[in-house]
Amino acid sequence: MNVRNCRRCGKMFNYVTGPAVCPACREAAEKKFEEVKEYIRQNKTARINEIAQNCGVEQRQIEQWIREERLIFASDSPIKIYCETCGAPIFTGRYCGNCKKNQANTFNSAGRPQGGDPAGDGGNKKPGSGNRMHTFRE
């Protein structure tokens, strides 16, 4: 059993996984989240500090929900979020669609050998990691 102190209220609880927050505080945070979501729906032009004040939530908590893509803002919201990679304006999360796609591509192609047939490629210097079947030399 893994007993920890809640990061929010300091109470001891049986820690399972995720942030070190006790079930009561977690539930309270979920309620707050619903409240914030509702507030944003009704106040599309509210700024983060207004939301924080009116809902009694820390600004940091709201920003965290944004990064987790749980809060999405309308295009006419004054809240501007920017892609952490290229700086493009986005409405939720940390990266724009393009960068997400690029990241996925980079991830997928990692470990895949570079294919293609280098037909007639003269000075083609390959690292010695490939499978050597034939070596044409004079």
Ligand SMILES: [Zn+2]
């Ligand atoms: Zn707690």
Ligand SMILES: [Zn+2]
């Ligand atoms: Zn981007």
